[in-house]
Amino acid sequence: MVLKISELPEEEYIQSGTRLCSGCGIQLAYRWALKALGPKTIITNPASCSTVCGGVGGYTPMKVPAFYCCFETVAANAAGASAALKAQGKDKEIVVLAWAGDGGTYDIGIQGLSGAAERGDNFIFACVNNEAYMNTGIQRSGATPFGAKTTTTPIKGKVQVKKNMLKIMAAHGLSYIATCSISHPRDIYEKFKKAREYNGQGVRYIEILGSCPPGWGFPMSDSIQMTRMAVESGYWPLFERENGKLTISQPSKRYLNKEKRKDIRDYLAKQNRFKGMSEEIIGQWNQYIDDLWAELENELRLQGDLE
Ligand SMILES: Cc1ncc(C[n+]2csc(CCOP(=O)(O)OP(=O)(O)O)c2C)c(N)n1
Numbered sequence: 001m002v003l004k005i006s007e008l009p010e011e012e013y014i015q016s017g018t019r020l021c022s023g024c025g026i027q028l029a030y031r032w033a034l035k036a037l038g039p040k041t042i043i044t045n046p047a048s049c050s051t052v053c054g055g056v057g058g059y060t061p062m063k064v065p066a067f068y069c070c071f072e073t074v075a076a077n078a079a080g081a082s083a084a085l086k087a088q089g090k091d092k093e094i095v096v097l098a099w100a101g102d103g104g105t106y107d108i109g110i111q112g113l114s115g116a117a118e119r120g121d122n123f124i125f126a127c128v129n130n131e132a133y134m135n136t137g138i139q140r141s142g143a144t145p146f147g148a149k150t151t152t153t154p155i156k157g158k159v160q161v162k163k164n165m166l167k168i169m170a171a172h173g174l175s176y177i178a179t180c181s182i183s184h185p186r187d188i189y190e191k192f193k194k195a196r197e198y199n200g201q202g203v204r205y206i207e208i209l210g211s212c213p214p215g216w217g218f219p220m221s222d223s224i225q226m227t228r229m230a231v232e233s234g235y236w237p238l239f240e241r242e243n244g245k246l247t248i249s250q251p252s253k254r255y256l257n258k259e260k261r262k263d264i265r266d267y268l269a270k271q272n273r274f275k276g277m278s279e280e281i282i283g284q285w286n287q288y289i290d291d292l293w294a295e296l297e298n299e300l301r302l303q304g305d306l307e
């Protein structure tokens with residue numbers, strides 16, 4: 001059932017005064033996730049731009065408790081908080097949210113996350129993916145897409161295809177996995193609500209595409225448009241995986257039909273990080289998107305959900 005805007009909570013858990021750049025995707029993602037999870041949430045957050053969201057100099061705009069931890073320890077900290085809540089009999093009432101960047105998820109945090117997922121520790125792990133190490137000045141990460149230029153890639157851009165973290169997490173057999181984009185806040189809200197409902201069933205993993213105007217190289221006013229284009233081109237499919245079963249989310253369903261997908265060229269052309277891309281690289285992007293959807297379609301067919 002699709003929620004009406006009037007049914008969404010007005011309460012905000014992040015007030016004004018963050019130190020994020022204007023147009024940053026992180027704050028939107030955070031606001032909508034916390035609207036869904038509510039005030040009884042404890043956050044663990046490793047070094048990242050999300051830490052900057054927590055404020056400076058003794059002031060914080062956050063209205064829920066957030067613990068800022070070492071890069072590699074976000075999942076271990078969340079596991080510890082969740083075990084302590086269980087010991088106090090508060091684990092049903094209070095939810096633990098590990099909130100990390102792509103560097104803190106795909107690369108530096110992966111070991112702790114994998115361990116917690118395998119043990120069945122009880123928390124939501126959200127990766128707000130802006131496809132590079134933005135807080136320290138745009139270094140490439142395992143989530144940086146093919147061809148994107150960062151301060152640590154060759155002049156022609158990244159030569160490797162990004163790591164498929166969603167498949168890696170699926171291989172852990174999690175109860176709930178979902179993708180979101182800041183262009184679709186209602187979808188973020190609904191998915192975090194669902195992850196909350198899976199409380200007690202191990203790690204729930206959600207990945208949100210969040211744009212970064214300085215890191216991607218576009219005007220800050222275009223932040224939402226940029227992530228919407230990622231969804232509409234089929235580059236960023238919105239889906240859920242509940243106990244292994246795949247469902248393509250409503251905003252992405254139409255892109256099962258290749259004809260409906262918008263040209264990826266328009267998405268790439270709007271961002272400086274892809275400036276000067278060759279036809280060969282654009283062809284590889286098209287192939288990447290086709291392969292992504294072919295895999296999803298194949299899985300739906302095996303489930304009996306597609307003719
Ligand atoms: C072990 C360790 N290595 C490096 C750093 C420096 N550092 C702080 S934030 C950051 C970038 C984080 O990137 P990401 O996780 O993608 O989050 P983003 O800033 O993009 O939101 C780095 C490299 C650190 N704090 N700790």
Ligand code: SF4
Binds near residue numbers: 020214
């Ligand atoms: S550098 Fe990018 S991710 Fe970091 S605060 Fe600015 S816009 Fe957000």
Ligand SMILES: [Mg+2]
Binds near residue numbers: 101102103130
């Ligand atoms: Mg990042």
